[in-house]
Amino acid sequence: MKLSPISQHSVSRKSRLLLALTSVLLCGTALAQERGGTLTVGLSYDIDTLNVYSTGFLHDAVAPVIEGLLAPDKNAKYVPVLAREVPTVKNGGIKVAPDGKTMIITYKLRPNVKWHDGKPFTSADVRFTWEAVKNPKFIAESKSGTEDILRIDTPDPLTAVVHYKRIAPDFASTLFTFGMLPKHALEGKDLNTDPYNAKPLGTGPFIVKEFRRGQYVALTRNPNYWRKDAKGQQLPYLDAMNFKIIPDSNTLVTQLRSGEVQLAYNVPYAQVKQLDALPNMNVVQNKVLSWQHLDFNFKGPAALRDINVRQAFAHAINRDAVSKALGGYPVPIDSVVVPVFDAYNKNVPKYPYSLSRANAILDAAGYRRGSDGIRAKNGARLSFNIMVQAGRPNDEVAQQVIIANLKSIGVELKPDNKSGVAFREARYNGTYDLWYGGWITSADPVYSVFFGSKGVNNGQSYSNPRIDQLLAQAETTLDDDARRATLFTFQTELMKDLPTLPITTNISMIAFTNKLVNFTPNPTNMTNFVDVASWYLRK
């Protein structure tokens, strides 16, 4: 069995499978549609709450339960779910004010959608979702987009008119895509502590049967789900889905091998080969919208503000060696925009691996090697801390490669690994010299959060007016072509200035039983379980 990379660019085993299935559906052959089965998924993290707006984790276990108006598909393109279509300027769903500064989005809702308790889903729920999440009393992990909205009108139960305070091209990746909250069940309740958080009410193909903290979430089929397949058969096909919490990665692999778990993602690279060797197991690569990078902290040692030093770093790091150390699954990358996006610019300034170039740059800039082999200028040694999140084996491996690479050009890097809140605080406040880690974006990436002067994730205090201007431009236009052109320039400018070194893409390895049919990985941070209705287990 060979690994098959999955992306919209390659014809993989999965797409062939899909093609075959589609043709079966379209031809309406006598072949009976198989259905049923209970799928048990292994998750490597403890779930804190099942409320998508307050959880600090991905929405894996909740994605089959609560639905949004839109959802990203396997190609990271938004498709309608509870809305009837994705609003665009072209179809009249988005109307821009004459001054070009605000916009109105009209969602036409799907009729005959019912909550799990049988009550109809209406535009009042859309407005309630916004109000509930926006409420300052609600302590939420994600309030994305709430502040951009001025008001929501509900002229009829199936129409929601959302008035925005600004032009928000990323509207689809926030609020209404995460999931709808039921007004009739939550109005007047305290969302911080309501039992909803352990047993959310949704419109999705599965219903929460039981949530045992630290153990599992058991979902059962929603017999009244609004979707039917092409042949008019009721979806979903699976009888039940379970999400089992297995914090230890070795144990997770053991569970896959013993059949106690039938699907797991983010399988450690080191264990892919042994899983792939199993006759009843598929392992596929999912190209997630995420990349690994090394950031320079501009509040840190002065040498890091010297472009020569950053350029020397760029030439000294052997990204092929990093990729190889990680099993060869993540591939070297030159830009911060991952190749999955059409805004990916492959013609950015490049810094090929060359120790002699790196040495020459540092020599010319006046950094001389001391008796200990470490370079220094005006008494300041090129010695820095390099932080990664503790307990992430892949990051720690890459960290070792980077340390070794830099040592050969006379730069000393000392590991400084932190976990939990201590790590987040350091990253946010910029109490590090260098940080190696990953960023993930939504299907509508907003880069100003990372590289804008006021970016929330800009813990490195990077500030470049040109970058700010380009990002502001890209993030306020609804014109896809103009946006792509601006993002192209942004990438070029960023790679000239090098506040960050993109190292590799991120690949999530997914292992699943070969009995599972119709599974397609999703590259976005909306999880692989955003579209599970057509999955089933072959007998």
Added chain:
Amino acid sequence: MNVSYLFKRLVSMLPLLLGVSLILFGVLHLAPGTPLDVYADNPSVSPEALEQMRLALGLDQPAHIQYFHWIRGFLTGEWGYSIRTGQPVTLEVVQHLGPTMLLGGVSFLLALLVAVPLGVISALRRSSAVDYTITFGAFLGISMPVFWLALMLQLLFSVQWRLLPSAGMSTIGDGSVLDLARHLILPACILAFASIAGWSRYMRSSMVEVLSQDYVRTARAKGLPGGQVVYRHALRNALAPMITVVALDFAGIVSGAVITETIFAWPGIGRLFIESMNGRDYPVLMALMMIGSLALLISNLIADLAYALADPRIRYE
């Protein structure tokens, strides 16, 4: 031992616990980060929203005011809500304490039932092949990494033979006692293993010491049957020092099962502690640490009391 002694001991725990809580609270607040830092790198949480959360959680107040609020709540049973999950802290603790007590209790009994006879046999057959074998086994047990042994047992029992579940506390949808017992076997054995190794060594040396005492020699000289000498006279005295070790270890077993709980996906207090620590979930952390301290004090007390029961020469006033 009398009731007034017991009362005195219990009352003396109060200022001790108060002091412990003060230190724990101080250390927690000195550690970098606050519960809100989990939102720090989230672009969708605006600085204004963060400020509102800070106010809502009372984190804007000086530490001593926060401590005062906390201790008042703690004493009146208002343990608050977990910042991470929004669940009441009491519920959170109860949900996780049960599985840990079960796992800890079972492995404790298992360890005791195995370690004591092993130690006795080892002592009685001193310097024999049996003694060497047991000693070898004990040192193997002390030096074997838990995660490696666990992985081996999982591969053998779950993957190879498919006899036992490799992790978790129950099969989803099956709440039977038998199912629970099946899930308990591997983690309980692993957790007991390390204790068996240590305890059997204690038992052996304690037994060896007692067997060389004059009264044992006298008993033998008077012609008492060997079994009676060993089990009626020697064992009872040899057990006394064991009690202290074992009773003090009990608190450790209950609170120290973090690795075992993580490997076996056991939803216990150890994992709750790690998760809460990573999120700086103050209300849960404080409750857990207070319970931990209380457990330690109580097991200390039990050790003292049990010691007096086992050895009539000891009297507490």
